[in-house]
Amino acid sequence: MSATMNDYIQQETITGIVPMTNGERQYSFWDLFLSTSGFAIATWCYTQGAYVAQYLTFNQMLINIFSFNIIWVFIECLPIIFAVRYGIDLWIWLRAVLGQKGVALLSTVISLANFGWYAVAANLFASSMIHLAGNFGLVLDKGIWGPILGTLCVLLGTLIAVGGPEVIKWTNRFLVIALLAVGVIIVGICFAAVPLSDIMNVQPVVEGDLSPIERFMMSAEGNVAFAFSWSTQALVLPRLAKTERSGYWATTLSYGVVAPFFVATGGVMALAMFVKTGVYESDPTTMLATLSTPGFALLSLLLVAFANIGTQGTGSYVNCMIVKSGMPKLSYKLMVWIAFFYVSALTIWGGVEEYFGSFISLAAYIQGPIIGMIVVDFFLLRKQKLALRSAYFLKGHDAYQYTRGFNIVGMSCVFISLIVAVLFVYNPVTQQIQSPLFLITTGSGFTALLGGGLYWLASLTPLKAYMVRDREEITI
Secondary structure (H helix, E strand, O other): OOHHHHHHHHHHHHHOOOOOOHHHOOEOHHHHHHHHHHHHOOOHHHHHHHHHHOOOOHHHHHHHHHHHHHHHHHHHOOOHHHHHHHOOOHHHHHHHHHOHHHHHHHHHHHHHHHHHHHHHHHHHHHHHHHHHHHHOOOOOOHHHHHHHHHHHHHHHHHHHHHHOHHHHHHHHHHHHHHHHHHHHHHHHHHHHHOOHHHHHOOOOOOOOOOOHHHHHHHHHHHHHHHHHHHHHHHOOHHHHEOOHHHHHHHHHHHHHHHHHHHHHHHHHHHHHHHHHHOOOOOOHHHHHHHHOOHHHHHHHHHHHHHHHHHHHHHHHHHHHHHHHHHOOOOOHHHHHHHHHHHHHHHHHHOOOOOOHHHHHHHHHHHHHHHHHHHHHHHHHHOOOOOOHHHHOOOOOOOOOOOEOOEOHHHHHHHHHHHHHHHHHOEEOOOOEEOOOOHHHHOHHHHHHHHHHHHHHHHOOOOOHHHHOOOHHHOOO
16 A cells, blocks of 8 residues: 555544544543543633523522533433444444435534634634733724634634644643633632622523523523534544543533533623623623733733634534535545635624524524434444444445435434424524423423434334344444
């Protein structure tokens, strides 16, 4: 085999879809934990925390954030066991659930939605840099410099993504440790700037005609959607882990514990700002500059700013890998640069933050049914065994070809769940609760339960012969 072909195969195992062998795994528990934590604790956590805090008191906010994130993240990450075992991206498994073209379609749609988060991160980077400049007496017009600095953040993150997982790993090693320390100190600063009793006495800013349970579940909808936002991305990096245990626990602890801690920090900051200024603020850079001492504010703003660059890099990598699972012939680097222009456009537009609640719920309504189906498929239908030859469409292995590239059953479950949730449970665009079911499952949670339930029910009918036709091919 030529050296060129060897280089190609090695590259495809890192930035492509070829299964990784045990000898090629790069990430220990701490490598994966720090990389995923660096991805998870971007400043969008502060934005999410401020969003949640609008609806709840301090104690309710903490219960809501940690309970819903931990429960859903620990469930949705169970298929990581297989991803590590066979060294594949879980989107390869989804070829059995959705079909090759189904994966190509939904992975692209979901990634387009996911990239909205990176526009939020880029705008927060720009805000951090503008505040930093202001501390040194340099006044920058946000209308002019916001888009420029935001695009710079996207560019720097893109360069990290081009470098691949090794560059991402070393970038996050420094940033995560620093940001974890900053997060702990920020909580202390909030309590020092404003008495805890005052924070605990703040009443919900958003009340309207919502009952207490409706406010609690509206906040829960944001947290479930937030947990789901990791799902399709979280199933990419674990293929680099050295063991199944480290892959699962590093990922779940990052997204289920570390990320919620920073969401809660954002909520505390928002409440502290409201007590101190009477203004409800969601921009963490403004809150840091107001609540902190000048010296620490400078350090925190700088670290928060550069954390968003690391997030851009990790996010670009995992989302481009998701798209590559559906369209494997596309060049990874080409996709990274296409993502650069797309996220830059969203950053310059600046509308994602304006429609934040609707944005995260709509994205979750597509990802929810997929989460439900993959857990059912993984444990109940295929019982942790996939026909890898068919998953890679090798000649003579067509168990997952389905109907013109689409698994009609799987795709139907996705769209039925989405439509039923929007029309009869919760409309994320109008933010209208349309059924008491919302007060039990939330809208996003409903899509996961319905998607998984419909998929399981279909397997009890003659449709099972269409859904599962790979058993004779299983060799490992």
